[in-house]
Each structure stands twice: as C-alpha cells, then as structure tokens.
Amino acid sequence: MMLELVDVHGGYGRTEILHGVSLSVPVGGAVAVIGHNGAGKTTLLRAAVGLLNVTSGKVLLDGEDVTAMAPHQRVRRGLGYVPQGQQSFGQMTTLENLQLVAGRDRAAIDEMLDLFPALTSLLQRRAGLLSGGQRQQLAIARTLLTKPRMLVLDEPTEGIQPNVVAEIEQVIIDLTRRGDLSVLLVEQHVGFAMRASQTYSVLVSGRVTSTGEAGAGAADEVRAVMAV
Structure with a gap:
C-alpha cells in the first residue's frame, strides 16, 4: 500500500474528531473519502499529511511509519498535498507560481501545461486574478511539480465551474x-468521486461507516448511505 491509516484517533485540544479511522490507498490507485461538512474529512487529511498530530494509531507511507514525521519529511518521501481553497500566491503570476517549484526546468512546466492547457494563456496573469477553477488547476499543477507518488486532494471541485x-x-x-x-x-x-476513484469510504462523524468499489452504479448507494 502507498498510504495506510490504521485506527487513527485525533482532533483539536480535548475534542476528538477522528474515532479510529482506518483506510488504505494502493500503489497507483485512487480512493475517495466522501462525507458531509463536519464529518472530519479535512481533519483526516491533516492527520495523513502531518499537519495534525494523531493521539493514537499509525500513518504509513509506502510501508514506512511516518506518524511522528513533520509534513516536510513526508513530502520528501513522496507525499503531495493540495489543501482546500484553491491556494496560490496571488501577487505572483501563474508562471512565477510554477517556477517557485520547478525553477528553470521549463520541460517540467510544459508538462503541467499539457495537463492543464487552460493555464497556457494565463502565464503572465497574476494568480489572484484567476477564476477559482483556474487557481485550483494551478494549485494541483504546482503540487505535481514536486513529483509526488502520493497525491492528497481536499475538495478539488469546491466552488468551481x-x-x-x-x-x-x-x-x-x-x-x-x-x-x-x-x-x-x-x-x-459524489458523481465526481465515483468517476475519479476506484474505491470509496464514507465518513460520518469521524468514523468510516461504509466502503466499496466506486463507479457510476455505486453513486446512488453512496447517496443513500450519506442520507441516513
């Protein structure tokens, strides 16, 4: 497995948000975590990337226990994280945002422009003037420039066209x-998650309540679980 969370508990102060969450992401696979606001989804990701210390349980990255490692140490081991909110350096141009990671490696930047061709005509525009969708593409491209083997995405479709x-x-x-x-x-x-992943876990109040194979046929089942 590329990423494993094993019986993870954690939260903020005395408030526990995650109550024994376990899930795994296989090498080369995509797993979706679905849930309503307040279910603990972002907290789960913060625990996975090292921004939240877990109170018990383990986080494994490519078989290595990284539970006690800082975020930058996990990045060096192949973890890339795109947080919620289409984050970018607004006063810098699109190209400058990419160059922060790629430096003078124009081939790497061109590879990102092949993935996100809409950014090609926006290279000299300040990131703060981009639409939400364009900023999200930029945020993902900038993270991919770090050459991650494990990519963690928090609500990549939120508020975009x-x-x-x-x-x-x-x-x-x-x-x-x-x-x-x-x-x-x-x-x-739900529709996006089912199409973009192979398996899913539904998170409710900090607990995984359902898992299964993703796909168009699973969308109605997932919606029904979330409605309970």
Missing part, C-alpha cells in the same frame, strides 16, 4: 492510469 471539474477529473484519471501515482481524494461531489 462544471467544465473545470471535468478537466480536473480527467487529469486524475489519466495520472492514476499511468500506475505511478496514488490519490486520496476528499470530496462531497
């Missing part, structure tokens, strides 16, 4: 088909 959702979905599918990138995707958009 449907055509960009489709483009991001296709990028995730194409990258996982290569077999060298694993994806953990937190999402409320």
Whole structure:
C-alpha cells in the first residue's frame, strides 16, 4: 500500500474528531473519502499529511511509519498535498507560481501545461486574478511539480465551474492510469468521486461507516448511505 491509516484517533485540544479511522490507498490507485461538512474529512487529511498530530494509531507511507514525521519529511518521501481553497500566491503570476517549484526546468512546466492547457494563456496573469477553477488547476499543477507518488486532494471541485471539474477529473484519471501515482481524494461531489476513484469510504462523524468499489452504479448507494 502507498498510504495506510490504521485506527487513527485525533482532533483539536480535548475534542476528538477522528474515532479510529482506518483506510488504505494502493500503489497507483485512487480512493475517495466522501462525507458531509463536519464529518472530519479535512481533519483526516491533516492527520495523513502531518499537519495534525494523531493521539493514537499509525500513518504509513509506502510501508514506512511516518506518524511522528513533520509534513516536510513526508513530502520528501513522496507525499503531495493540495489543501482546500484553491491556494496560490496571488501577487505572483501563474508562471512565477510554477517556477517557485520547478525553477528553470521549463520541460517540467510544459508538462503541467499539457495537463492543464487552460493555464497556457494565463502565464503572465497574476494568480489572484484567476477564476477559482483556474487557481485550483494551478494549485494541483504546482503540487505535481514536486513529483509526488502520493497525491492528497481536499475538495478539488469546491466552488468551481462544471467544465473545470471535468478537466480536473480527467487529469486524475489519466495520472492514476499511468500506475505511478496514488490519490486520496476528499470530496462531497459524489458523481465526481465515483468517476475519479476506484474505491470509496464514507465518513460520518469521524468514523468510516461504509466502503466499496466506486463507479457510476455505486453513486446512488453512496447517496443513500450519506442520507441516513
């Protein structure tokens, strides 16, 4: 497995948000975590990437116990994280945002522009002037420039237009088909999650209540579980 969370408990102060969560992401696979607001999805990702100390349980990355490691140490071991909110350096141009990671490696930047062609005509535009969907594409591209083997995405479709959702979905599918990138995707958009992943877990009040194989046929089942 590329990423494993084993009986993870954690939260903020005395408030426990995660109550024994276990899930795993296989090498080259995509797993979606689905749940309503307040279910603990972002807290789960923060525990996975090292931004939240777990009170008990383990986080394994490519078989190595990284539970006590800082986020930058996990990044060096192949973890990439795209947080919620289309984050970018707003006063810098699109190109400058990419160069922060790629430096003078224009080939690497061109590879990202092949994945997200909409950014090609926006290289000299300040990131703060991009649409939400364009900023999300930039955030994902910048993270992919670190060459992660494990990509963690927090609500990549939140607040962005449907055509960009489709483009991001296709990028995730194409990258996982290569077999060298694993994806953990937190999402409320059930249809997107079912198309972009192979398996899913439903998170309710900090607990995994349902898991299964993703796909169009599973969407109604997942919606029914979430409605309970």
